[in-house]
Each structure stands twice: as C-alpha cells, then as structure tokens.
Amino acid sequence: MLKADGDILLQAAQNLASQxxxxxxxxASVGVGITLGVEGGGVSVNAGVSSGRGNSDGRDSTWTQSTVTAGxxxxxxxxGDTSLRGxxxxxxxILASVGGNxxxxxxxxxSTYQSKQSNSGFSGSVCVTCAVPGSIAGNVGRGKMNSDYASVTQQTGLKAGDGxxxxxVGGNTTLIGSVISSSQQAVADGLxxxxxxxxxxxxxxxxAEYSASQVSVGGGFSFGGGDQSSQNAVGRDKDGNVASGGQSVPGSSVPSDKSGLAMGLPVALSASGSASSTTRSGISEGVIEIRDEAGQQALTGKSAAExxxxxxxxxxxxxxxxKPIFDKEKIEAEFxxxxxxxxxxxxxxxxRAxxxxxxxxxxxxxxxxxxxRIAAAKEHAAxxxxxxxxxxHSQWATIIMGAAGGNVTGGVSSFVQSATAAYLQTLAAEEVKELSKALGGEGSPGHIALHALVGCAGATGQGGACAAGAAGASASVVLNQLLNGLQGKAEGAESSQSxxxxxxxxxxGIAATLDGNGASAAAxxxxxxxxxxxxxxxxxxxxKLKAGxxxxxxxxxxxxxxxxxxYTNAFQAGDRIAAAYDRVLTLQHYPAASMTPEQMEVFTQAVLDLAPxxxxxxxxxxxxxxxxxxxxxxxxxxFAAVGVIPVVGGMIKQGSKMPSLYAKVEHAVDAGKVVQPVARVGDELAQHSSIKQALSEADEAKRLANKPKSSYGVPExxxxxxxxxxxxxxxDSIANKFKNDQGLQGVVDRLKNGSISPEDFPPIRVFKKDGLVYSLDNRRLLxxxxxxxxxxxxxxxxxxxxKESWKFTTNNQGSIICIRGICE
Incomplete structure (x- = not known):
C-alpha cells in the first residue's frame, strides 16, 4: 500500500542530451603555370579562395518510466492529490482512494535538431604573356536541416488483472494519453x-517531421584573349563547382553568352518527411460514476452521461x-x-548546347x-x-532533374508523383505561352498571374509549397522581361542555356535565403x-523548315x-523564308490591339516574305x-487584318502595287507538314518526293472529280x-453551320465552283463497322x-x-441525315 496524508506523486526520470x-x-591558393592556346602559350597566374561555416544544435529528452508493481x-x-506522470x-x-484529484x-x-551550413569560393586565372582568355568564377552554397520529434513510448496507467x-476520487480525474485498465475476465465479472x-x-x-534543403549556384566570366575572346574559359573543378580556366578540369565547360557570362546549372535539393500517431486515453468497461453533474458540464461542456x-x-x-524518421547521414548522402x-x-x-x-x-x-551545309542544317533541326x-529530351531532362531534387528521400512513388506533376506543369506553361495574347501579352499582369497559378499547382502536385512554385514562375517572367530589355533576347542555344x-x-538563391525548403520548387x-x-x-x-x-x-x-x-541563290532564299517564318511566329504572340505600328509593319512584311x-x-x-x-x-x-490582300498568283500589301508572288505548286512549302516541312523556292530546285506525292494526290483528286461517282469507291x-x-x-441530325459560323450551303457552292478544291478540303476521319464505312466528320461529308x-x-x-461515340445517333445505318430537323 502507498499511503499519504497529503499528495502521492509517481514520476518518470528525465534523461537529457544535447549537442x-x-x-x-x-x-587560399596562388599558382603560376603554363597556358597553351591556339595562338601559342604563355605564363598564367591562378588564384583561389574558399570559406565555409556552419553550426548545429540538437537536443534529446527521454523518460525512464517509474513502475509500482504488486503481486x-x-x-x-x-x-490530497495522487499523480502518475510517466x-x-x-x-x-487495484484499489485507490484519492481525497483530492x-x-x-x-x-x-x-528530439530536435537544427543545422545551417554555408560556403563560398572564388577563383581566377589570367594569362600574363599570351592571348588566351582570362576568367573568374565563384560559387555560393547554403544548406539547412530541421527535425522535430515527439512521441509517447511508454504509456502511463493503472493496470489491473483479473481482480x-x-x-x-474525491475531486477530478484526468487522463492524458493514459489508461485505467483491467483484464477481460475482470470486465466479464463486473469487478x-x-x-x-x-x-x-x-x-x-x-x-515526427523533418525538412532539409541544399542550394548551390555558380557562375563566372571570361575576358580578354584577343582573337580568342569568344572562347569560354570557365569550366568545372573535380568537385563539380564552377571554376576559372586554371582550376577547371580540362574539357569541362559551363554555358556562356556572348558577353562572356557563364552560368552553371543551379542545384536546389530538398528532403522532407512526416509521420503522426495518437496515444489514446481509455478506461476498461465497468461502472463509471460522475457525481458532480454541474461541475462536469462546466469542465467539459458535456453532461456526465455524454x-x-x-x-x-x-x-x-x-x-x-x-519511431523517429529523421536520418541525418542518409539525407547528407542523398544530397x-x-x-x-x-x-x-x-x-x-x-x-548539347x-x-x-x-x-x-x-x-x-x-x-x-x-x-x-545541308547535312549541318539537318543535324541542327534534329x-x-x-x-x-x-x-x-530537354523537357524530360528538366522534369527528371526537378523530380530528383524535389524530395531526395521520398522514394520511387514520390519521384513518380513529382515527375508527373512537372510534366503537366510543362504542358501548362506551353499553353500559357499560347494564351498570352488574350492576357495582354507577355509580361503583362495577367500573363504573370497565370504562370504563378501554374507554378503553384506544379509545386503542390510535387508535395511542395504552393507559394514557392508561384513565386518562382512569376519571378521568372519578370526577370526574363527585365534581362531581355537590358541585354536583348538570348541568341543561340548556349547563350539561352546560360x-x-x-x-x-x-x-x-533568393528562395534559399527566405525559405530553403521552397528553393527546389521555385527553381x-x-x-x-x-x-x-x-x-x-x-x-x-x-x-526544320530551313533543313527541308x-x-x-x-x-x-x-x-x-x-x-x-x-546554290547561293537557293540558300539565300531558304534563309529569307525561314527568317520571315520566325518573325511571323514570334509576333503572333502579341495581342493585335496592342501591337505598335512598327510591330504590325514587321508582321505584314514577314507575311509577304513567306508568300514565295x-x-x-x-x-x-x-x-x-x-x-x-x-x-x-x-x-x-x-489577311485583311494583317494588311495584305490575296490577288491572283500572290499577295499584295494594301496601298502597294508590287505583289509578292507565290511559288509554283511543285516548288512550294508543304504547309500541312509544318513541323516537318519541305519546300522549294525558284525554278532551279529539284522536285522532292513529298512534293511529287502532293502533286499526285492533287491530280488524283481532279481526275476523280471529273469521273462519274460510280467509277470510284472507298480505298480499302x-x-x-x-x-x-x-x-x-x-x-441523324447536324447543324447547318460550321464552327466559324460559315453556312453549310456556302461551302457546298464553293466546292462546286472550284474555289475550294478537294485537295484543300480537310480530310474526313472514317472507320469500318459491319462492313460499312462511317464518318466522324458529318458536316464535311455532307x-x-x-x-x-x-x-x-x-x-x-x-x-x-x-471520344466521338456519344454523338452516334443514327438508327438507319447512317443513310438519312437531317439539317436542323429537316430530313432529306
């Protein structure tokens, strides 16, 4: 028996540990070496400095439970009161009489753990007596970890057996994650x-939850070098950091632009995990008597019975x-x-760039x-x-890098989820580009807001923070617009990558400073x-157009x-048409209403340059x-909106007298294969197989149009x-207008008079069923x-x-058609 006139306290012993x-x-390092270049060698001076600092703080608290056992x-x-804490x-x-509570x-x-690490390094290389470019490079890194764990591992309670x-209890009884229990036999015996x-x-x-992030960025600048000034002297060292020429691994490189600025691929990694459970309170079945009804209502808001x-x-x-889920060593290894x-x-x-x-x-x-040159053009297109x-391949590389860095400890399922979200985010970003005209043009508030929405959805789908994804996407639009204004559009693949x-x-870098956990999603x-x-x-x-x-x-x-x-004339013609095509496609993304007169003039001229x-x-x-x-x-x-007028044999600008003539059919661009174009400009160009095929199809259509219907059927x-x-x-019923509000009868009339030829008419999708051929495009068929x-x-x-099967309404083998309810 434990007996006290006052209070009884049974409490666990606390064990503390901290680090x-x-x-x-x-x-720092300084060295002198021999540098070899295309125009000779010379003495180079190389220097480098680096620094790092960090701290970590960990605290653990465990309890050794107190146990009182009677045979x-x-x-x-x-x-007074009786308390069992741990x-x-x-x-x-078990018999208990408590005068108080x-x-x-x-x-x-x-267990808690926090750590922060930062590092930086700079290097430079200058060739003193030669015409080899000099370079400087720098790297900055930042990482942090946070872990928080709290769990009951041994439960407090009064635990009886069969007795x-x-x-x-004279006052209040409180159970916090604790039990008053007995064996099932005691419950059955009503004890x-x-x-x-x-x-x-x-x-x-x-x-149990943890988060960790690691961000590192690096870049450099090449300068000097005389006739070799276009060379990029910035590469990577043995650890993968951006380094100046004297300290970089031979053959390594970092994308650079025409000014000499070279930027490495930013590394933004994150790791996170969480788990939870509940330690429940409970009282075994038996009689429970709550004597103070008013007090119970005041204490819990419930009646005794409730x-x-x-x-x-x-x-x-x-x-x-x-169980703890934080593994510091594993996270560091994955990073x-x-x-x-x-x-x-x-x-x-x-x-690749x-x-x-x-x-x-x-x-x-x-x-x-x-x-x-032809081989190089084909290689460039490929x-x-x-x-x-x-x-x-480039899009999938971005998707894979994003998924791999999103949660390095997440496992296969997390990787697949992140990759799927990144893929959908990529598709959405492409659509935003196409929607930019309706939003007020690129860089407009609507354009930025829609990209922020896409970034938010992508980050959330990957298990990250919506705010980080939204901030990254919207900041990208603003920064790109700013740099385009200061430096112009990036020219070339390497410059674009830089x-x-x-x-x-x-x-x-900004995300790492504000919230390292969102840096991966933002990047x-x-x-x-x-x-x-x-x-x-x-x-x-x-x-592809130029290669064709x-x-x-x-x-x-x-x-x-x-x-x-x-060859000279042909290459020049190909370059001219390809350049015009580039201008047309670029200016298409501007809202027509917001185009300046100068932009509209460029657009109009580009359309005319495409006509040949x-x-x-x-x-x-x-x-x-x-x-x-x-x-x-x-x-x-x-074309009226563009400011040009179609005339016989070509296009003419409004107010002008000099038309831009079309090419002959056999020398023309195959517009229907715009993503795999082949084209001819000028009489000196040989016929291509696809042009021959197109001509063959056109001739076949004309031949068939002049034959009785009974003389041709449906290809097998x-x-x-x-x-x-x-x-x-x-x-069994269709509308009498096409989607562009053009009347059905008007299209029929143009097909009859030849203003729309069979080869220009969009193809009809068909399928076979029970030996009959059916159409999915009923208006065009009619x-x-x-x-x-x-x-x-x-x-x-x-x-x-x-997809179209829900529209199938014929019950007569498709032989009767009604237009607006009027059947033939």
Whole structure:
C-alpha cells in the first residue's frame, strides 16, 4: 500500500542530451603555370579562395518510466492529490482512494535538431604573356536541416488483472494519453468501478517531421584573349563547382553568352518527411460514476452521461508509439548524390548546347560545301527537336532533374508523383505561352498571374509549397522581361542555356535565403517557365523548315551550268523564308490591339516574305496559323487584318502595287507538314518526293472529280480519295453551320465552283463497322456529298472513335441525315 496524508506523486526520470557544434574553414591558393592556346602559350597566374561555416544544435529528452508493481493488490490512499506522470501501477487488483484529484499523464520523448551550413569560393586565372582568355568564377552554397520529434513510448496507467479496479476520487480525474485498465475476465465479472467528482480525458498527438534543403549556384566570366575572346574559359573543378580556366578540369565547360557570362546549372535539393500517431486515453468497461453533474458540464461542456458515452473503452492498443524518421547521414548522402547528378547533367546539357550552336553555325557557313551545309542544317533541326528549349529530351531532362531534387528521400512513388506533376506543369506553361495574347501579352499582369497559378499547382502536385512554385514562375517572367530589355533576347542555344541558369540561380538563391525548403520548387518552376515561355523562339519549327529547304537543293543545282550561283541563290532564299517564318511566329504572340505600328509593319512584311514559299493563300494561312481554314472568307478576313490582300498568283500589301508572288505548286512549302516541312523556292530546285506525292494526290483528286461517282469507291485502307456517297453518317441530325459560323450551303457552292478544291478540303476521319464505312466528320461529308466531289479520308483512331461515340445517333445505318430537323 502507498499511503499519504497529503499528495502521492509517481514520476518518470528525465534523461537529457544535447549537442552543439560550430565549424569554420578557409583556404587560399596562388599558382603560376603554363597556358597553351591556339595562338601559342604563355605564363598564367591562378588564384583561389574558399570559406565555409556552419553550426548545429540538437537536443534529446527521454523518460525512464517509474513502475509500482504488486503481486496481488496495489492500494493507493492519499488525503490530497495522487499523480502518475510517466509511471505505471500494476497488480492483479487495484484499489485507490484519492481525497483530492487523480492525474494520469503519459510523457513524450522528444528530439530536435537544427543545422545551417554555408560556403563560398572564388577563383581566377589570367594569362600574363599570351592571348588566351582570362576568367573568374565563384560559387555560393547554403544548406539547412530541421527535425522535430515527439512521441509517447511508454504509456502511463493503472493496470489491473483479473481482480479489476475499485477507484474512488474525491475531486477530478484526468487522463492524458493514459489508461485505467483491467483484464477481460475482470470486465466479464463486473469487478471494475470508478467513482469521481468530474472526469476529463485527453489524447496525445505524436509527430515526427523533418525538412532539409541544399542550394548551390555558380557562375563566372571570361575576358580578354584577343582573337580568342569568344572562347569560354570557365569550366568545372573535380568537385563539380564552377571554376576559372586554371582550376577547371580540362574539357569541362559551363554555358556562356556572348558577353562572356557563364552560368552553371543551379542545384536546389530538398528532403522532407512526416509521420503522426495518437496515444489514446481509455478506461476498461465497468461502472463509471460522475457525481458532480454541474461541475462536469462546466469542465467539459458535456453532461456526465455524454462524457461516459464518449469514452474509449478499448484499452488493448492505445500506445501508438512513433519511431523517429529523421536520418541525418542518409539525407547528407542523398544530397551528395543529387549534387553530383546535377553537375553531370549540367555538363551534358552544356555539351548539347555547343553541338546545337555548332550545327547552326556550319549550316550558315558559306565556306563549306553545299552538301556539308545541308547535312549541318539537318543535324541542327534534329538537335533542336531533341535538345532545344522545347525539345522533347530537354523537357524530360528538366522534369527528371526537378523530380530528383524535389524530395531526395521520398522514394520511387514520390519521384513518380513529382515527375508527373512537372510534366503537366510543362504542358501548362506551353499553353500559357499560347494564351498570352488574350492576357495582354507577355509580361503583362495577367500573363504573370497565370504562370504563378501554374507554378503553384506544379509545386503542390510535387508535395511542395504552393507559394514557392508561384513565386518562382512569376519571378521568372519578370526577370526574363527585365534581362531581355537590358541585354536583348538570348541568341543561340548556349547563350539561352546560360540565361536560363542565371534566372534559375537568382530565384533559387533568393528562395534559399527566405525559405530553403521552397528553393527546389521555385527553381523548377523558374526553369519550366523560362524554357517553355520566355526563351521559346520557334527554333524547332524554323530549323526544320530551313533543313527541308536546304535538303531539296542537291538534285537541281548539281546539274545547273551556273552551279555556284544556283546554290547561293537557293540558300539565300531558304534563309529569307525561314527568317520571315520566325518573325511571323514570334509576333503572333502579341495581342493585335496592342501591337505598335512598327510591330504590325514587321508582321505584314514577314507575311509577304513567306508568300514565295507557298502556292496559295490557304496554304499561307495554314503555315502561319498551324491549321487549315474551312472557308475562303476565313482566309480573307485574316489577311485583311494583317494588311495584305490575296490577288491572283500572290499577295499584295494594301496601298502597294508590287505583289509578292507565290511559288509554283511543285516548288512550294508543304504547309500541312509544318513541323516537318519541305519546300522549294525558284525554278532551279529539284522536285522532292513529298512534293511529287502532293502533286499526285492533287491530280488524283481532279481526275476523280471529273469521273462519274460510280467509277470510284472507298480505298480499302481508308486512306486516300473516296466517293462521299459511299460513306455513312454517324449522326441523324447536324447543324447547318460550321464552327466559324460559315453556312453549310456556302461551302457546298464553293466546292462546286472550284474555289475550294478537294485537295484543300480537310480530310474526313472514317472507320469500318459491319462492313460499312462511317464518318466522324458529318458536316464535311455532307458538303462533299452534295457538291458531288471526292473527299479525302483518313482512318480514325480508336481514341477518336471512343471520344466521338456519344454523338452516334443514327438508327438507319447512317443513310438519312437531317439539317436542323429537316430530313432529306
């Protein structure tokens, strides 16, 4: 028996541990070496300084539980309060008489850890007696970790066996994450009884959470070097840091712009995790008597009966202990791997950028043979498609880097989630580019706000902070606009990559200072916005157009008596049309209402410069807008807004008398394949296979249009020209207007009089079912059928059929069609 006239207190013993560390380092070096350059060697002076500092603070608190055990009966009697804090009383039977209040409280083990680290380094290299570029470089890094853990590992309680418990409390009974329990036999025998003035019960929430971040940025500057001033003398050292020429690993490089500014790929890594559980209070089944009804209501806001009804009576599994999840060494190892990966990826992307610029330069090098220039143009187009700002490989590299740095301890599922969110964020950023006209143009408040929204959604989808993603995306728009105004658009792949790294470094650095945990999300949002919006300049489309133009030159110029002049004129024509295409696509992103007169003049002239590369106004419309027009009126309205007028054989600027003539059909751009264009300009260009195919299809359409309907049918492979009367409808009623409000009958009339030819009419998607051919494009099918002209068909995909199937309403095998309810 434990008996006291006053209070009884049973309490756990607390164990405390703490660690506090501070570190500081610095180094400096100066060296003299021999530097070799293209124009000779010389003596170079190399210098470097670095410093680092940091601190960490950790505190742990654990409890050694107090235990009172009796073989048969444990009796507690106090004239005052009885408290068990981190203690257990256990016996076959527990008897307790408490004159005051009874408190049972479980205690949490706790652990906290905080650390901060920062480092910086600078290096320089100057060639004193030679014409090799000098360079300076610097790196700044910042990291931090935070961990907080609190969990009950041993539960306080009065724990009886088969003898049950009999407890009488004069005042209040409080259970905080604690139990009054017995065996199931005692419950069955009705041996449990608690009588108290009032009763208060609380659970304890256990938690374990950590966050860590590491951000490092680096850049440099090349200068001097005489005729070699264009060389980039900034590279990377053995640890992956940006370094000046004298201290960099031979063959390493960092993307640089034309001014000599070189920026490394910013590294922004984060790690986080959290877990939680609950230590529940409970009282085993038995009689519970709350004597002070008014006091209970005042204490808990519940009546005695409501309090008893809300109790947890299952005491078998109430501990809910939580294990620590913070592993400092593991996070540091993952950060080291992530940093190494980012360094390798930065070098890899820098090499691809150099290859892009090299291929582009060789394509325009007039000293090379025509065959070499053509090959270089094709190589440039292929590289743009993969590693340009919107190249597929480049986009996936950004997605993978973002996912890998988003939560380095998150595992495979976290990586997949982050990669998916980054992929969707990339698609959304591309759409924002297209929507910029309606938002007031690039850099407008609406444009910035929409990018912020996309950045927020992307960061949230990756498990990061919405604010960090939104800030990164919006800051990227503002910084890019600012730098474009100060330095102009970044020219070339390497310069563009340097600009992207610069913007990313600025945003990551600011984010690391304010909230390191959001730096990774901010840096990713910045890179996605820059690559898919601010730095997007149509390179892929223009490069493919130019490559197609160049590739078609080989045949005719080789046999031309004035071979050199032929190639010169052809290359110049290809460059002129490609440049015009670039200007058109760029200016399309400006709202027409906000264009300055100068911008509108440039746009108008670019449209006229494109005309010699196409065969008709409709083809020019398709090349500019990326889609074909349904009616001639649509084409006319567009060009009227631009300030040009379609005339026979070409385009003419309003108020001018000199038209810009179209190319002959066999020499024209294949506008329908704008992403894989092939083109001819001038009579000296040889026919290309795709042009021959297009001509063949056009001739076939004209031939079929002049034949009786019964003499041609539907191609077996559903690809080519077909008799529209042999294709079934999938709707029993359609509207009498197309989506652009053009009347159905007007289109029929133009097909009849030839102003719309079958080869210009958009193809119809068809599929087979039960031996019959059905159409997914019913209005176009009806127009061709009523005009009596053949229609080009293509096989519908399974996805298209499934998507359109909800519209299928015919119950007569598609042979009857109604227009606005009037059936034929």
């Amino acid at each position: 506090q560390t501070k570190n500081k380092s610095s180094s 048969n009966v444990l009796a507690l009697q106090s004239g 203690a257990v009383g256990q016996a076959d039977q 009874l408190l049972l409280e479980s205690l949490q083990d706790t 049950g418990f009999l407890i009488d 449990n009884h608690l009588s108290t003035g009032t009763l208060r019960v609380e659970d304890i929430r256990n938690h 309090t008893i009804a809300s109790l947890n009576r299952d005491t078998t599994d109430t501990l809910g202990a939580l 080291e791997i992530g940093t190494a990966f980012a360094g390798e990826m930065g070098q890899f992307l820098a090499n 150099k290859e892009l610029d090299s291929a582009k330069a060789r394509a325009g090098d007039e000293t090379l043979s025509p065959q070499d 590289l743009e498609a993969k590693w340009g700002n919107q190249g597929t 600009r992207t790294n610069l913007i990313g470094s600025l945003v990551a 990713l949002a910045t890179r996605i916005e820059t690559e898919n919006n601010s730095q997007y300049r149509n390179q892929g489309k223009v490069a 133009l160049y590739e078609n030159l080989a045949g005719s110029c080789e046999s031309n008596p004035d071979r050199e002049s032929c 590369g196409v065969s008709s106004a409709s083809a020019l419309y398709e090349l500019i807008n990326g889609r074909s027009a349904v009616t001639d009126e649509e084409v006319s309205r567009f 492979n559903l690809n080519g020209y077909a008799d529209p009367s042999q294709i079934r409808f999938t709707q 127009a061709a059928s009523q005009a009596g002209v053949p229609v080009k068909i293509v096989p519908a995909t399974a996805e298209e059929i499934l």
